[in-house]
Amino acid sequence: MSGPLLSARGLTKRFGSRVACRDVSFDLWPGEVLGVVGESGSGKTTLLNCLAGRWQPDEGSVSYETAAMGTVDVHGLSEARRRLLARTEWGFVNQDAREGLRMSVSAGANIGERLMAIGARHYGDIRRTSGEWLDRVEIEADRLDDTPRTYSGGMRQRLQIARNLVSNPRLVFMDEPTGGLDVSVQARILDLLRSLVDRFHLSAVLVTHDLGVARLLTHRLMVMQGGVVVEEGLTDQVLDDPQHAYSQMLVASILPV
Amino acid sequence: MPDGAYNYAYLDEQTKRMIRRAILKAVAVPGYQVPFGGREMPLPYGWGTGGIQVTAAIIGHDDTLKVIDQGADDTTNAVSIRRFFARVANVATTTRTSEASIIQTRHRVPETPLSEGQILVFQVPIPEPLRMLEPRETETRTLHALAEYGVMQVSLYESVTRHGRIAKTYNYPVLVNGRYMMSPSPIPKFDNPKLDRNPALQLYGAGREKRIYAVPPYTSVKSLDFDDHPFEIETWSECCALCGSSESFLDEMIVDDSGKRLFVCSDTDYCEARRK
Numbered sequence: 001m002s003g004p005l006l007s008a009r010g011l012t013k014r015f016g017s018r019v020a021c022r023d024v025s026f027d028l029w030p031g032e033v034l035g036v037v038g039e040s041g042s043g044k045t046t047l048l049n050c051l052a053g054r055w056q057p058d059e060g061s062v063s064y065e066t067a068a069m070g071t072v073d074v075h076g077l078s079e080a081r082r083r084l085l086a087r088t089e090w091g092f093v094n095q096d097a098r099e100g101l102r103m104s105v106s107a108g109a110n111i112g113e114r115l116m117a118i119g120a121r122h123y124g125d126i127r128r129t130s131g132e133w134l135d136r137v138e139i140e141a142d143r144l145d146d147t148p149r150t151y152s153g154g155m156r157q158r159l160q161i162a163r164n165l166v167s168n169p170r171l172v173f174m175d176e177p178t179g180g181l182d183v184s185v186q187a188r189i190l191d192l193l194r195s196l197v198d199r200f201h202l203s204a205v206l207v208t209h210d211l212g213v214a215r216l217l218t219h220r221l222m223v224m225q226g227g228v229v230v231e232e233g234l235t236d237q238v239l240d241d242p243q244h245a246y247s248q249m250l251v252a253s254i255l256p257v
Numbered sequence: 258m259p260d261g262a263y264n265y266a267y268l269d270e271q272t273k274r275m276i277r278r279a280i281l282k283a284v285a286v287p288g289y290q291v292p293f294g295g296r297e298m299p300l301p302y303g304w305g306t307g308g309i310q311v312t313a314a315i316i317g318h319d320d321t322l323k324v325i326d327q328g329a330d331d332t333t334n335a336v337s338i339r340r341f342f343a344r345v346a347n348v349a350t351t352t353r354t355s356e357a358s359i360i361q362t363r364h365r366v367p368e369t370p371l372s373e374g375q376i377l378v379f380q381v382p383i384p385e386p387l388r389m390l391e392p393r394e395t396e397t398r399t400l401h402a403l404a405e406y407g408v409m410q411v412s413l414y415e416s417v418t419r420h421g422r423i424a425k426t427y428n429y430p431v432l433v434n435g436r437y438m439m440s441p442s443p444i445p446k447f448d449n450p451k452l453d454r455n456p457a458l459q460l461y462g463a464g465r466e467k468r469i470y471a472v473p474p475y476t477s478v479k480s481l482d483f484d485d486h487p488f489e490i491e492t493w494s495e496c497c498a499l500c501g502s503s504e505s506f507l508d509e510m511i512v513d514d515s516g517k518r519l520f521v522c523s524d525t526d527y528c529e530a531r532r533k
Contacts, residue, residue: 080403109414117407123483145418
């Protein structure tokens with residue numbers, strides 16, 4: 001086995017004098033799902049955007065092991081290469097599906113966009129692939145030509161997942177993929193994500209404030225508070241035996257059912 | 258004689274120089290939209306302010322100008338622009354495609370094949386082909402810079418899904434020289450094949466948005482499509498009622514109150530020449 005798929009070293013991002021995340025370092029190994037948990041404003045989303053190359057960090061670097069071109073410095077790449085990477089080897093699942101989807105075009109076109117962006121020019125083939133992915137994310141085949149506007153929240157989120165996975169990415173960034181959905185819909189999406197991660201051997205960085213989601217999906221966990229990683233370890237270990245006071249408080253805050 | 262109150266061809270020399278520089282750049286990078294300092298012209302935006310500035314910058318004493326609007330030489334817009342240049346630039350005007358050295362056009366490419374040395378000037382309302390798909394100018398420029406044109410293909414996919422075919426009939430997107438996505442201005446897609454490897458120079462001027470772009474002679478212009486839904490041009494079941502042409506772009510006209518229809522060539526010069 002080769003080195004880590006993604007490694008961050010000393011990532012710091014400031015907005016003016018406010019520090020959104022400070023000196024974050026970690027390695028993500030192939031096939032691994034890393035969870036980032038913490039309360040609102042703890043810097044989780046900032047970290048994710050820096051990792052995905054959407055924002056330029058003030059200090060530190062992110063390196064990524066590509067399939068074809070060896071290890072690259074994500075922020076040192078030209079914009080063209082970084083965008084190519086983002087639409088072929090990576091996926092990005094937004095919390096709000098409307099940000100990640102084209103709401104005015106059909107589900108089939110949404111799923112097919114990445115294929116067309118990398119040169120697919122056969123309508124029938126694109127449509128067939130879109131149909132297959134719709135089936136994989138458990139949406140009825142007759143909804144292929146409907147726009148996401150007519151979809152429920154859970155279906156939109158599943159469509160967004162399909163749209164990202166159609167190009168067979170190796171790494172998926174997820175920002176609260178189940179935020180704002182009711183619990184039964186959440187459960188189905190978590191179930192789906194777990195089977196997709198398993199089936200396609202995906203690596204993922206998952207940002208969430210929901211420890212239940214983290215427990216179910218992630219292998220390893222980073223707990224963030226005020227932009228700093230306060231605890232890091234295997235998910236079960238962190239959740240069952242939290243060491244840092246903040247992690248203990250976080251675990252203790254889970255509502256018992 | 259030219260009207261002494263104006264500089265030759267209406268625009269001052271520095272402005273013409275600036276526009277010529279933009280044109281040279283546009284010709285050097287086929288399909289790329291070059292910004293230029295558009296001037297107020299004595300006609301409203303949407304009537305051809307872009308085309309008229311391009312024409313003013315390239316016209317000279319030896320030129321013969323033809324102006325068409327929807328293919329016709331005798332519509333208000335075409336007549337006024339032709340008279341404008343006859344007055345301010347003292348040039349000969351014509352309605353014959355083969356005799357013109359500069360043809361300013363709105364919505365059509367003449368049926369008569371163009372030859373080397375002729376210049377076709379298009380009036381363009383919206384130069385950005387991605388405008389309806391991506392509202393941010395910064396983003397469309399990035400997409401052009403990186404040649405990321407998947408989103409245009411998405412719009413064609415959507416059209417096939419909704420209508421069973423690519424339903425876009427005018428302003429049909431093209432890829433110029435294998436590089437830049439270009440709006441061919443609102444010409445019918447019937448005219449798209451004429452843009453490809455045309456021996457004449459094509460200049461496109463957008464007055465409101467202040468952009469100039471160009472297709473040099475013999476440059477490839479490819480209309481986008483799918484492998485299983487290839488690009489097709491319009492066809493008619495009728496021939497031109499006046500000249501009998503079955504190869505030209507036909508306008509449908511309703512000629513009486515009972516709804517009687519007539520199909521005639523939209524290119525008046527072509528139609529007249531065939532009737533002689």
